[in-house]
Every structure is written in C-alpha cells, then in structure tokens.
Amino acid sequence: MRRLLILIQFCLTATAFQNNDTEQDFGYREKRSFYKSGKALQHETSRTLDYLLTESGYNKRVRPSFGGNPDEVFVNLAIRSMGPVDENREIFSLDCYFRQYWFDNRLRYNTSGLLELALNWAFLAKIWKPDTFFLNGKQSFLHKITVPNRFVRITPDGKVSYSQRLTIWAACPMNLRKFPLDSQTCRLEIGSFSYSAEELHYKWQKDPLSIDKDVSLAQFHLAHWSISKNIGHSGLRTRYGLRNDSTVAIDFYFERQTGFFLLQIYTPLTLIVFCSWVSFWLVKTEKGGEVPARTALGATTVLSVVNLGFGGKSKPKVGYSTALDIYIILCFASVFFALVEFACINFIDTFIKRFRIWEDEQLQKKEKLEKAETENVEKDEPELENQNILTYCSYEDQVKHDIDLVCCEEGNMKIQSPELDCLAPVAKSECVSTVSTQDACVSTEDEDFEDVEDETEKITMYSEYLTKVMECIDQTADSVLQRIFRKYSPDIVNMYIYTNTLDVIYSIDEWARKLFPLVFICIQLIYWSSYIYIF
Incomplete structure (x- = not known):
C-alpha cells in the first residue's frame, strides 16, 4: 500500500513538471513568432x-x-x-x-x-x-x-x-x-x-x-x-x-x-447706362451747340454696350438666351432709346425749322406772283394800243420801209424799223439763225484728259456717284417733306409745338430725366427678383 501511494505521488509530480514545460514552450514559441526576423517574415510571406x-x-x-x-x-x-x-x-x-x-x-x-x-x-x-x-x-x-x-x-x-x-x-x-x-x-x-x-x-x-x-x-x-x-x-x-x-x-x-461677372460685366454695363442719361441734361439751344455732344455720347454708349456685352468671351455658346444675355439686351435697349429720344427732339426741331423756311418761300413766291400779275396788267394796256395802231397800218406802208430782222438764241423775234415803230408778230420759221463763233470753236481741252490715270478716274467717278446718291436722298427727303407741308400746313400752324418748339423739347428732356431712371430701376428689380427667387 505504501509503495502504491509513493508511485501515485511520483506520477503526479511528473505530470506537473510536464505541464509546466509545455506552458513555457508555448509561451516561448508565441513570443518567438511575434518577434520574427525580417528574413523569416519574408520567407513566410x-x-x-x-x-x-x-x-x-x-x-x-x-x-x-x-x-x-x-x-x-x-x-x-x-x-x-x-x-x-x-x-x-x-x-x-x-x-x-x-x-x-x-x-x-x-x-x-x-x-x-x-x-x-x-x-x-x-x-x-x-x-x-x-x-x-x-x-x-x-x-x-x-x-x-x-x-x-x-x-x-x-x-x-x-x-x-x-x-x-x-x-x-x-x-x-x-x-x-x-x-x-x-x-x-x-x-x-x-x-x-x-x-x-x-x-x-x-x-x-x-x-x-x-x-x-x-x-x-x-x-x-x-x-x-x-x-x-x-x-x-x-x-x-x-x-x-x-x-x-x-x-x-x-x-x-x-x-x-458671381463676383467676376458682377465686376467685369454687370457693373460696367450699368455705369454705361447711367452715362447715356447725361445727354438729357445737355439743354437744347438755338444755335444747336449740344447736337455734336449728344450725338457723340449716344453713339459711344451704344458701341460700348455692344463691345462689352455682345463681344465678351466669357459667355457660354448656347442656342438659347441666358440671364446675362437678357441683361445685356436691357442695357442696350436703355442706351438705344436714350439716343432715339435725342433723335426725336432733333427731328422735331429740324422739322419745324424746315416748315418755317418753306412758309417763307411760299410767302415770297406768293408776293412775286402778285407783283408779276400787277406788272402784267400794266403792260397789257400799251400792248392793246399798239395792236390797234398795227391794224390801221397797211401792208403797203410796211413794204416801203426797211425792216431788220434779228433772231435771238431763244427764238424770239426783234423787229427794228428806223421809220416805223410798229411791232408785228413774225413766225419762227422766218427767222435767220446764225451760228455763234463760240459754237464753231473746237475745244482743245478734251485732249488733256486722255493722259489721266485710270485710278484717278475711278476715284473721281466713285466720288461723283456718292455725291449723286446723297443729292438724290436729299431731294427725296425734301420732296417728302414738301408733300407733308402742303397737306398738313393748315394743321401744323395751329399746333402748340409750332408756336412753342423749345418748350416742347425742354419738356421731353425733363420727362426723360425722370422716366428713364425710374423704368430702369423697375426693370432691375424685376430682373434680379425673377432670376434669384422665382426661376
């Protein structure tokens, strides 16, 4: 029995030592695998x-x-x-x-x-x-x-x-x-x-x-x-x-x-519109000294909007209108209508001036006609007396005297008699026409034009053509105005614009100073509210 107990105790002790060695070996292996060398890790990879x-x-x-x-x-x-x-x-x-x-x-x-x-x-x-x-x-x-x-x-x-x-x-x-x-x-x-x-x-x-x-x-x-x-x-x-x-x-x-577009496009276009309104304060005068200034200002603002707005490279090339295109068109319309306002008042002033000149011409023509009629009446009385005398003059008396006939260039007959001052009508076929020595002269100046260069002739012809075109346009405009004057002359004289032309022009400019900024501000409010809050 004692030997059996000693054997059991020995087995337990051996088992304990074996377990302890196993735990130490496992911990060592775990530690060894965690701290592997680079060569071993490379090999395993x-x-x-x-x-x-x-x-x-x-x-x-x-x-x-x-x-x-x-x-x-x-x-x-x-x-x-x-x-x-x-x-x-x-x-x-x-x-x-x-x-x-x-x-x-x-x-x-x-x-x-x-x-x-x-x-x-x-x-x-x-x-x-x-x-x-x-x-x-x-x-x-x-x-x-x-x-x-x-x-x-x-x-x-x-x-x-x-x-x-x-x-x-x-x-x-x-x-x-x-x-x-x-x-x-x-x-x-x-x-x-x-x-x-x-x-x-x-x-x-x-x-x-x-x-x-x-x-x-x-x-x-x-x-x-x-x-x-x-x-x-x-x-x-x-x-x-x-x-x-x-x-x-x-x-x-x-x-x-939008900072770039506000600084580079929106603000300059708005300022150009403001500049176009300066022409409303250039008051109309009798001498017309404001015409060159207002014309230059209007044309400059229109061209500036066209160059800045329609000629910009920052706009997308699409087939429909953008918000920027709408704003450019609004600014262009504003400066264009400012120029049209000046054209209207200038046309009114020019129209009234031409109508007054036409009235003076008509009045002068009327006076000349009346004067000519009175002179014709005074001339008719001696002519009647001369005709009576001529009726009593016999044909034999006229043959006895020498009559000198001289035909003038216009075909009128002059009868001169040294003894008889009777005027008798003579037919044009009986006139003796003479050739003027000036007509017989051969001009030698045409030969000088043969040496003129072709380029100079083209320039001359072109300038003459332009002159004729401008004259034709002026004549057409004058003829149109003449017809208007003849048709509406009684009504024009009774108009307020005829008697107070400058007052009408001043009132148009005064209304333009108020309406143009007001309408532009309203358009701005509609534009910005629509594109920011509505669309």
Whole structure:
C-alpha cells in the first residue's frame, strides 16, 4: 500500500513538471513568432503568396463567388482637388484617390505574424479585380509618375483593398438659362463594364467621400453632395437587350460665384447706362451747340454696350438666351432709346425749322406772283394800243420801209424799223439763225484728259456717284417733306409745338430725366427678383 501511494505521488509530480514545460514552450514559441526576423517574415510571406496563387489553384479570370451569390464591391473617394467646371464643353474634373475593397475567400491565409499583405501595383496582374469604370467619364487617366499610383492590401480574412489615384473628366449636362446666377448638379456614376447585377453589386463604404480642406474652385462653390445606388438599366446592351447593372453615383451641387461677372460685366454695363442719361441734361439751344455732344455720347454708349456685352468671351455658346444675355439686351435697349429720344427732339426741331423756311418761300413766291400779275396788267394796256395802231397800218406802208430782222438764241423775234415803230408778230420759221463763233470753236481741252490715270478716274467717278446718291436722298427727303407741308400746313400752324418748339423739347428732356431712371430701376428689380427667387 505504501509503495502504491509513493508511485501515485511520483506520477503526479511528473505530470506537473510536464505541464509546466509545455506552458513555457508555448509561451516561448508565441513570443518567438511575434518577434520574427525580417528574413523569416519574408520567407513566410513568399511561401504564403506561392500557396495562395499557385498551390491552391487560384484562377484570376473567375470572380470569387462564381456560380453563387453576386460579389459586393465597396467604393469610396478621397478628393484632393476639383475643377475646372467647363460650361462650354459641359464637363467637370476632379483629382482623387479611388478606393475599392471586396472579399475573395480564395485569398484567405493563416500565417502567424502576417496581419496584412502590402503589395505593389505589379501584383494586380495576378489576382481577380472588378472592371470598374465611370459611366459618364470623358478623359479619365491614371497617374503614372514615377510609377503607376496604385497598390493592393490583403488581410487574412480575404479582404482585398485596392486604391489608385485618378484624374477624372466626367460629363455634366448643364442648364445655363440662369447663367451666371445658376447652380449646377454634376453626377459621377460608377459601375462594372462586363458584370451585370446578377454577378456584381456596388455599394458605398461607411465614409463614401472625403474632401481635402484646401479644395476650392475658381467660379463655383461646392454647396453639398449626395450619394445613391441603383440596380437597373445603365445603357449597356447585350444580345438580349439592355443589361441590368448595379451602379453607385455621387451628385455634386455647385453654386456659381458671381463676383467676376458682377465686376467685369454687370457693373460696367450699368455705369454705361447711367452715362447715356447725361445727354438729357445737355439743354437744347438755338444755335444747336449740344447736337455734336449728344450725338457723340449716344453713339459711344451704344458701341460700348455692344463691345462689352455682345463681344465678351466669357459667355457660354448656347442656342438659347441666358440671364446675362437678357441683361445685356436691357442695357442696350436703355442706351438705344436714350439716343432715339435725342433723335426725336432733333427731328422735331429740324422739322419745324424746315416748315418755317418753306412758309417763307411760299410767302415770297406768293408776293412775286402778285407783283408779276400787277406788272402784267400794266403792260397789257400799251400792248392793246399798239395792236390797234398795227391794224390801221397797211401792208403797203410796211413794204416801203426797211425792216431788220434779228433772231435771238431763244427764238424770239426783234423787229427794228428806223421809220416805223410798229411791232408785228413774225413766225419762227422766218427767222435767220446764225451760228455763234463760240459754237464753231473746237475745244482743245478734251485732249488733256486722255493722259489721266485710270485710278484717278475711278476715284473721281466713285466720288461723283456718292455725291449723286446723297443729292438724290436729299431731294427725296425734301420732296417728302414738301408733300407733308402742303397737306398738313393748315394743321401744323395751329399746333402748340409750332408756336412753342423749345418748350416742347425742354419738356421731353425733363420727362426723360425722370422716366428713364425710374423704368430702369423697375426693370432691375424685376430682373434680379425673377432670376434669384422665382426661376
């Protein structure tokens, strides 16, 4: 019995020592695996990769859950810079880190001491990865200086993290009817090029977007953004029709900063309109000294609006009118009507002056006619007496005297008799015409024109043609005014504008000083309230 107790005690002691040695050995091995040398860790990493990619029969051409449920790809963006937002080409750009991760059970590993496999871009050619692309992308590219900017991380549970740096140019359809008071929504859509929704699902990560604090745009301000995901038709086709795809999208809401347009376009146009109103204070005078000043001011303001508004390069080239176009047209109409107001008062003054000149001419003609009639009446009495005397003169008495007949150039007959002062009418056919020596003279001056150059002749002909055209226009205008004067002369004389022309002109200018600013202010209120709060 005693021997049995001693044997049991020995066995227990041996077991205790064995357990103690086992615990010490396990702690040592754990400590040894945690503090591995670089060479050992490199060896284990190479052995793990060889097993995952070669020994396990990994096929990079097949997605992880082939034949089963669709694989899920989680994406997010880290934006480093944005812009420009080009309204002429309707695109926007951003520079970002585009990150994706998915789970591939074929890449699980249980190597002690390896918490993550950090691999370079060359490893991407050996594993499966989703063929992600941007549905509305234009000219996106991957940064490759100094090497392709992308990397891969693999964790023991088979999570594959894939990151790359991209510059993305994406299409952004814009409605520029409120330009430059507009805000635009630009969407970035992400999906798979070859896999449908039955094979691949895209989802946003918990933090879908991060933007650097230094990100800013020249003409826009990023007000906010929103994300969405969709499973439906993306526009890609198969032989059976439109494909059902899984996509995610992020919408950027841009608000345009109007500081540039206010300083460069709106303010100068408004000041030009104000300058056009100065002509209302250039008072009409009898001598017309204000005419050159008002004409030059009106023409200058009109041309300035045309040059600044319609000739600007900062406007988008669209087929419809924008808010800026409407404002330019309003300013152009304001300065144009100011010039028309001066033209109206100048026409009134010119019309009345010409009418008064026409009245004086008509009055002079009337006086001349009356004077001519009185003179004709006085001349008729001696002519009647001479005719009576001629009737008593016989034909024989007229033959006895020599009569000298001299024909003048106009065909009138002069009868001179030294003895008889009787005037008898003689027919034109009986006149003896003589050729003037001046008509017989041959002019030698025409020969001098043969040596004139052709260019000088063309200039002379052109100037003569312009002179004739201007004379024709003046004659036409005069004839029109003459007809108006003849038709409405009784009414014009009785008008207030005829007797008080300057008072009417002064009153027109006085009303223009009040109405033009008032109407322009009302138009401004309607314009800004409509485009800011209504449309």
